[in-house]
Amino acid sequence: MGTNFSPRLAEKRWDFSKEVELIRRWEEEGLFNVRVTEGKPILVIDTPPPYPSGRPHIGGMAHYAQIDMIARFFRMRGYNVVFPWYADRNGLPVEVQVEKTYGVNMYEVPREKFLELCRRFLDEYEGEFVSIFRRWGGSFTYWRNGTDSEEYRRMTQETFITLWNRGLIYEASRPTLWCPRCRTALAEAEVEYDEEDSYLNYIKFRVKETGEDIIIATTRPELLPATVAVAFNPEDERYKRLEGLHAVVPPLNQEVPIVTHPSVKKEYGTGIEMISTFGDTRDLMVVNELRLPMRVIVNPDGTLNELAGKYRGMRIREAREAIIRDLESMGLLVKRERIRHTVPICWRCKTPIEIVITREYFLKQLQFKEGMIKMVNEEMIFEPPEYKQTLIDWIKSLEFDWPISRRRYYGTEIPIWYCIDEEGNAKPIVPKPGSYYRPWRDEPPQEVKEQCPSGKLVGEDRVLDTWFDSSISWMYASGYTKKEINLFQRAHPHSILRPQGYDIIRTWLYYSVLRSYLLYGKPPFRYVRISGMGLDEKGEAMHKSKGNIIDSLQPVEKYGADAVRFWAAAAAKLGSDYRYSEQLIRTGHDFAIKLWNIARFISAFPEVSDDYELTPLDLMILAKLNEVARTVISAYEKFDVYVPINTLFDFTWHVFADHYLEAVKSRAYNREGLFTERQQRGAWFTLYRVLKAVLKLLAPIMPFVTDYIWRSLYGTSIHTQLIEDPDPRFDNKEYLSMLEPFIAFNSAVWTYKNRNGLSLNEPINAVIYAPETLKPIANELRAMHKIAELRFGKPGGNAEVLDEKYGIYLLKP
Structure with a gap:
């Protein structure tokens, strides 16, 4: 067979600068354009649309890289994969960033000007995000129409109109969670909790009927003017004599009843508490349950109103300090204890939230909790499975219908006009679906005019909660608005995958489930892939305020995208947090070089398909290859990339390269004539079979080096190849059992x-x-x-x- 074996891979070392060239070739070839071929299975990936509010850090980009790995795998399994990328451009996140960036307040500039600032800001950061994801090897289809496009907003408004016509949306004045800084209602899922240093203030209240003092401890003395009752636990013997009497509340001296309620903790403070409207959701529950009067003192802007007496016009913290000073001067402040306690805050601007009474639109959800739980249990598959219970627990915890109206600007407008009659009453009218409506500035459509006898129509100026947009991303991803794709009817819900982090289970995941349940009586998607959070090397979340943000491009420029993707896959099991590790990235870089060296060695030999004899050594490694392939394919099919990369790394480097290659070299070269020609050809056959299988299985995770090798050897892209099931002819437990003693020897x-x-x-x-x-x-x-x-x-x-x-x-x- 000759002894002059020259590698077809001429370069002696893998050069990751070739990654940029490959990205250009992929784009020129249209390799990842959406193509829907009849007779092939479908996978729609409901990609998390990011907020383009700044340069993405490496933890977030790793999450998108993992999703790309799944998309690449299923393409290579013969699926029609729809993997869109677009931006989530609505709502508070963008508005808050624009206010910070340009030093403006939304309510103090013309609406059109503020909207233009938002668009300008979003365009700048969106382009950067797309560029970075491409450099990481993202094989997505870029849809320039994000959630603020007329296309997307038209779809959102269509779902609103459908739910309105079914009687599932209503308007009501009721207590809502409120951000004073953003001046808008919040849903339960938009509330976060933060630790805050504060004081527990022990204050004297007087019992009207007996003249005695009772001591009540509170962290919120500014709500004393809003107090409507004093309560103790019905099992607390210390205060039973007070039930039915009245307390005089300082410093305004309003009289309130003394009541019992089981929610009062006997061990907290002095065991007797003030009930205000509204300090927290517990207060709200007690007020509603005991039918206590409303005494709301907090305005939507966070100042106190006329019911606060001399404290009117003060902001909350200002009023707190003033009331404490007054109580101290009146001899009513017994003591103050420093404490650290949990406070609810706005998820975006981090301002402590209040509960105020506002008139909002609500989407019904409480009456559907059991139905949704049944649907989640029976019709949705979670990977890892334990996160299904996280979603169910959240559904069970809900206490309010979803307030979907927001008093903001940059969002999908609520498609309602109000017909004002002669008495000044306003009747809401919704238009037909199919168009994008901006009632605050647009002329009402003809069908709306025809329903208003007075002819006096006023457009709604509020917008919808950003999650009302995002929660139908599964419709958008599956082509609901795109005739050229038109997969929605075929794909929903059984062929749709939702990949996301565990941090937005209660928002993006839950609201998607709710919306699909109300619109279609089905889940939004069959599969849910839950990943962890990207952390720094110390295991802390990355935040600008901490100064621990790791740039998403710096390690790519230093080690290559394949190396960084290796880390993104290998850093943690699916569902767990993943730490940044430069050492693991270096390992990925070394692995790419090792893979190149293996391929270069093998490329020196001819590839044969017949007239060969496989020795037991060949059959041993082929049996192990089958085992590896089954493990890897099974994990990929469960949307896991951790098991595949670690399995392939160990097999390729520590089994195939370290042991089989070393053992087969003498037969592959056969310079001393110790083996037959057919046995030599058997070595060549086995080398290429293992190499091709490893390259294909690695291609979703390390798409650059695998594609370059494949193109060099075969002239086509590896990403157009199929990952096939293992050949059962090579399943042999007897030969496989030789592997461990062979390695040990x-x-x-x-x-x-x-x-x-x-x-x-x-x-x-x-x-x-x-x-x-x-x-x-x-x-x-x-x-x-x-x-x-x-x-x-x-x-x-x-x-x-x-x-x-x-x-x-x-x-x-």
């Missing part, structure tokens, strides 16, 4: 040579005893290690033990 001999100052190529002038299971590969072992004599079984005499577990010994002559 090699390691034992190499250790002996190192210990005795021998190079690995030097012969061993001794008798080596190996386990009986390795008899079938005796020729390869002798040639590989240059063993003078190889025997099997256990020797007699004073043999040196090389590996007692596997029965490997050395007997010197």
Whole structure:
């Protein structure tokens, strides 16, 4: 067969600068354009649309890289994969960033000007995000129409009109969670909790009927003017004598009833508490349950109103300090204890929230909780499965219908006009679906005019909660608005995947479930993939305020995108937080080089498809390859990339390269004629079979080096190839059982040579005893290690033990 073996991969080392060239080629070839072919299965990936509010850090980009790996795998399994990328451009996140960036207040500039500032800000950061994701190897289809486009907003308004016509949306004045800074209602899911240093203030209240003092502890003395009752636990013997009496509340001296309620904790403070409208959701519950009067003192802008008396016009913290000073001067402040407690805050601007009464639109959800839980349990698959319970627990915890109206600007407008009659009453009218409506500035459509006898129409100026837009991303991703894709009817819900972080289970995931349940009576998607959060090397969340943000491009420029994607896949099990690790990125860089070296070695030999004889060594590695392939494919199919990358890394480097390649070299070259020509061809066949399988299985995670190797050897892109099921002809437990003792034998001999100052190529002038299971590969072992004599079984005499577990010994002559 000749002895002049020259590698077809000419370059001696992988150069990751070729990644940029490959990105250009992929785009020129339209490799990842959406193509829907009949007869092929479908996978729609409901990609998380990010807020383009700044340069993405490496933790967030790793999450998108993992999603890209899943998309690439399913393409290579023969699926029609729809993997869109677009931006979530609505709502508070953008508005808050614009206010900070341009030093403006939304309510103090013309609406049109503020909207233009939002668009300008979003365009700048969106382009950067797209560019970075492409450099990371993102194979998405870029849809320039994000959630603020007329296309998307028209779809959002259509769903609003459908739900309105079904009687599922209503307007009401009721207590709502409120952000004074953003001046808008919040849903329960938009409330976060923060630790705050504060004081527990012990204050004297007087009992009207007896004149005695009772001490009440509170962290919110500014709500004393809003107090409508004093309550203690019905089992608390200390205060039973007070039930039915009245307390005089300082400093305004309003009289309130003393009541009992089981929610009062006997061990907190003095065991007797003030009930205000509204300090928290517990207060709200007690007020509603006991039908106590409303005494709301907080305005929507966070100042106190006329019911606060002399404190009117003060902001909350200002009023708190003023009331404490007054109580102290009146001799009513007994003591103050420093405490650290949890406070609810706005999820975006981090301002402490209040509960105020406002008139909002609500989407019904409480009456559907049991139905949704049943649907989640029976019709949705979670990976990892434990996160299904997280969603169910959240659904169970809901206490309010969803307030969907927001008093903001940058969002999808609520499509309602109000017909004002002669008495000044306003009747809401919704238009037909199919157009994008801006009632605050647009002329009402004809069908709306026809329903208003007075002819006096006023457009709604509020917008919808941003999650009302985002929660139908699964409709958008599956082509609901795009005739050229038109997969919605075929894909929903069984062919849609939702990949997302656990941090937005209660928002994006829950609201998607609610919306699909109300619109279609089905789940929004069949599959949910939950990932963890990207952390810094110390295990802390990345935040600008901490100064621990790790740029998403710097390690790519230093080590290559394949190396960074290796880290993104290998850093943590699916569902767990993943720490940034430069060491793991370096390992990925080294692995790409190792893969290149393996391929370059193999490329020196011809690839054959017939007239070959497989030796037991070949059958052993092919049996292991089948086992690896099944493990990897099964994990990929469960949307996991951690198991595939670690399995492939270990097999490729520590089994195939370290052991099989070393053992097969002598047969592949066959320079000494120790093997038949057909056995030599068997070595070539096996080398290429393993290489091609490893390249295909690695391609979703490390798309650059695998594609470059494949193109160099075969002229086409690896990403157009199919990942096939393992060939059952190579399933053989007997040959597979040789692998562990084979590796142990090699390691034992190499250790002996190192210990005795021998190079690995030097012969061993001794008798080596190996386990009986390795008899079938005796020729390869002798040639590989240059063993003078190889025997099997256990020797007699004073043999040196090389590996007692596997029965490997050395007997010197």
